[in-house]
Amino acid sequence: MQGAPGKRIAWLPTLVAKRQDTLRAGHLRFAREAPWSGVLHCFVLDCSGSMLGGQRLALAKGLLIALFDRAGASRAEAALVCFGGAGADLRFGPAVPRWWNERWLRPVGGGGGTPLASGVRQAAQVLELSARRKPAQQRWLWILTDGRSSDQPVRPRHADEVVFVDFERAAIRLGRCRTLADAWGAALFAPDELIA
Template sequence: MRQDRLRAAHLRFVREAPRGGVLHCFVLDCSGSMLGGQRLALAKGLLIALFDRASAARAEAALVCFGGAGADLRFGPAVPRWWNERWLRPVGGGGGTPLASGVRQAAQVLERCARRKPAQQRWLWILTDGRSGDQPARPLNADEVVFVDFEREAIRLGRCQTLADAWGAALFTPEELIA
């Protein structure tokens, strides 16, 4: 009734998705150092889970892989409706760690999406062990940046932490995101 007092039970909170949608651009380190300790396999498993989350949220996703001599766009940007582990299995590893090439390729994807959908929220996820001497600049069109640190060596270089700090980015281990 109109004369009833407003109570907490009357209120409902509904989280709205950003009006322009969301893009999750994943940058996967496929270098030789990621092959040790099954890091690349762990990263692929985490990617499957993150793509599943993006699909459930009807968000777009893109995948950039870097290793050896360069980087290439492997998927998207698109809503990953058909994503599954059979598609990711052939992604191999080896060679150097051209992090700057991976970030540059991702920056191009983010820039194209920013022109096409200016209201879209754009997330950049970098999955790496940080075994690169590159110090790339933070892409301008990344609204949020997340580093997933796969470094497991006894003597840690801490390059993911350094880049995350420089970019104002979040930093997680794979275990923190899987839980």
């Protein structure tokens, strides 16, 4: 993603490159010069019972609204996959979220198990279809979860960048988001690191 400087800094790739370091010039990433190809942000939201504790699901929904607003402002496409209970389903997109707001997320409830692998499989299908339709499109996969799953899904082949947003807040942490992020070469953030 690093390359010849363009006119505009691409902040999300820059934050991924920066990780926990102090921001330096070497971390800067610049917007690609092929605006026709666009960007897809595929969000995978954990709606399991464990996300209901400590208002984690409510926090995730709030963060999701902010991320959808950013996608819409930059004319990027977005998709939303929700997983919980027995499976996963595509709730939105891929499309440019022109009228996205909290009314879309209010009916998304929580409960049941954490079928992370189902959520990742559903997202992989969205990303694969996007790769066929728009091969030059840059595809981001965002996984918002507390990691309370024993699933070990495989990194989707068509995800150019992956970001885990770790909502785990238990006194004894399992650290599964960090384990998966390390295995996938993905960025890992706490929710408050993305709210600005």
